[in-house]
């Protein structure tokens with residue numbers, strides 16, 4: 520049977536190749552319930568505009584309820600002849616209420632304003648779910664920080680030992696970008712919370728419909744200021760794609776460290792059995808697959824965004840069929856994050872950290888050299904000179920194959936008369952950590968305050 524929403528001006532039907540190309544139900548069917556919600560709101564404004572009698576509105580709403588029940592149960596699904604979710608649902612609607620009433624619902628709306636609205640409804644729901652998952656991950660990082668609040672580790676720049684830091688400080692450095700991702704999703708929602716219903720194909724409607732009423736019923740605080748923008752704008756979809764890609768990149772940076780930390784060479788962490796995988800040939804292997812999949816999927820999320828932006832580039836106003844290509848990338852991004860985040864949080868929550876190993880390495884690689892230089896500055900030595908003196912200490916140690924605390928008082932005095940034995944007070948990891956007590960620093964007291972603020976952020980969102 521012919522279910523197309525167009526055809527009057529065509530002598531025949533579309534070729535099979537075109538029909539296949541045009542089909543989108545395999546991805547837009549997930550918007551079916553949003554489409555039905557939109558239809559309910561649309562029926563009400565048609566009624567309020569005097570275009571439906573009370574009885575007709577009642578019958579329409581009852582028909583939409585029946586259709587929704589059958590969509591949810593799976594009793595009604597699209598067939599190959601249904602071009603898209605809208606076409607399939609109109610067919611289902613007409614099957615339930617008859618062609619006369621069923622043929623009235625489409626007045627004053629277009630698939631162009633429908634789809635623009637439905638995508639926003641769907642993404643706004645999904646954004647809330649992703650934000651909740653992100654907050655679970657932040658909590659897992661905060662729990663690990665709390666459980667290891669006094670564990671020191673080597674802090675790195677250029678992947679080389681730089682200065683000792685607290686593990687908790689490092690873990691929370693991964694949590695704050697995730698908090699910003701949650702904020703990004705919330706800020707994004709403010710821009711996405713605009714309904715395109717009422718924009719029609721591009722120019723608005725002549726039927727006296729009330730776009731604000733539809734918007735309110737669908738949970739949007741506002742309807743589009745401009746019907747062309749309403750149907751053709753996709754920056755909001757692309758922005759969602761950016762936030763998803765940013766989340767992917769943030770997870771990927773955590774992943775890279777977990778992968779390194781789980782190596783024999785680092786031996787900083789052991790992954791829980793339930794969150795690691797084995798090898799089909801090497802019986803001893805325990806692999807960080809979740810972290811690797813996260814790192815890999817970051818590429819996929821960036822690709823979703825790149826594809827979407829490329830689709831939008833150079834598109835003239837208003838609606839073009841190219842815009843149908845906006846959905847698969849963001850749906851893929853949503854599915855990817857929904858799959859990834861629970862596994863990722865489980866992996867982080869069950870990591871076992873090896874305190875002795877981390878603490879043993881914390882002072883190695885001359886990571887206390889900056890402490891010598893800053894101690895000298897506090898003794899009123901110009902930093903330029905202090906830097907040279909501390910560098911000379913490192914050079915002597917390297918020549919002799921010893922570490923900074925191994926230098927004797929005589930060694931220090933020979934390097935510089937400024938280096939009195941008092942310098943030893945900063946030559947311990949604990950002394951180094953405690954001295955970095957400025958706001959945001961790695962001193963234990965600051966890190967405890969930071970943990971409280973991080974918990975506060977989780978509670979606030």
Ligand code: ARG
Nearest residue numbers: 543603630631634838842843
């Ligand atoms: N399926 C289209 C999309 O996803 C909406 C339909 C608009 N089709 C049209 N011929 N104007 O963007």
